[in-house]
Amino acid sequence: MQPYLFPYLGYFQLISAADEFWLLDDVQFIQQGWMHRNRLLVGGQEFLFTIPVNKHPRMDLICNKTFGHAAVLALEKLRKTIVSSYAKAPYVSLATDLVAAVAEHITDADKPADFTDTTCFALERTCAALGINTVIRRTSDLSLDPDLTGQARIIAACRAIGAESYVNMIGGKALYDGESFAKADISLWFLNPTLPEYPQGIAGFVPGLSILDAIAHVSADEISTMLTAAELIRA
Numbered sequence: 001m002q003p004y005l006f007p008y009l010g011y012f013q014l015i016s017a018a019d020e021f022w023l024l025d026d027v028q029f030i031q032q033g034w035m036h037r038n039r040l041l042v043g044g045q046e047f048l049f050t051i052p053v054n055k056h057p058r059m060d061l062i063c064n065k066t067f068g069h070a071a072v073l074a075l076e077k078l079r080k081t082i083v084s085s086y087a088k089a090p091y092v093s094l095a096t097d098l099v100a101a102v103a104e105h106i107t108d109a110d111k112p113a114d115f116t117d118t119t120c121f122a123l124e125r126t127c128a129a130l131g132i133n134t135v136i137r138r139t140s141d142l143s144l145d146p147d148l149t150g151q152a153r154i155i156a157a158c159r160a161i162g163a164e165s166y167v168n169m170i171g172g173k174a175l176y177d178g179e180s181f182a183k184a185d186i187s188l189w190f191l192n193p194t195l196p197e198y199p200q201g202i203a204g205f206v207p208g209l210s211i212l213d214a215i216a217h218v219s220a221d222e223i224s225t226m227l228t229a230a231e232l233i234r235a
Helices: 009-017 069-085 092-108 115-130 150-161 170-174 178-183 211-217 220-227
Strands: 020-023 037-042 045-050 135-138 165-169 187-192 231-234
Touching: 009 115, 009 165, 009 187, 009 211, 009 220, 020 115, 020 150, 037 069, 037 211, 045 069, 069 092, 092 115, 092 211, 115 135, 115 211, 115 220, 150 165, 150 178, 165 170, 170 187, 178 187, 211 220
Parallel strands: 020 135, 165 187
Antiparallel strands: 037 045, 187 231
8 A cells, every 4th residue: 555644544454454564655646645644623623634745846756755844844733733622532642642753753864754764654653552563564675667557566566575465445446356366376355444433522423534533532452443343355
């Protein structure tokens, strides 16, 4: 999967379901995508936050993107927003500590911080807080043929690391076919995420928010149980 900063619960269900989780960072960065943004609740309403990346060149690989001073300022603003809007959440300090740690990681870099490295750091810190032990790696380290795209690129990555199975989100069902993977001696699986409701301090429930929302409201043990709620489907 592409590297996502503070993604939703389903992303961590996918990480938890794998022996190794590979960040697909040698493909194009999507400027208006969700890799560097997500949603929280502010005043009971959905609030979109964005952690800015370097803009030049606009069309570039994920592994070439970086975070700089603007990202540190955005993370500090995000931390303050969580402190204010989640003041009554029982575990708010865990959420703000994660945001602060990422800001510190960027600040400590001796040059603009690598996007994948920073996102990997954030994911590993979050996984540690949730009791997930999955190893996280990056596909840019595999030196795959740059002309390979889509399904062929995924199969090549699986072959390069000796994977016997590949698990993707259910949304990729139209992109990958089991026969092509079977010919490469790889079993193809899809994960159908399940997003259990939990108290958010509002009437009703808003699913699919950043994991920071769940971390602020729910204990790590409860989130650990939620991680096993997803359904694995073989292609």
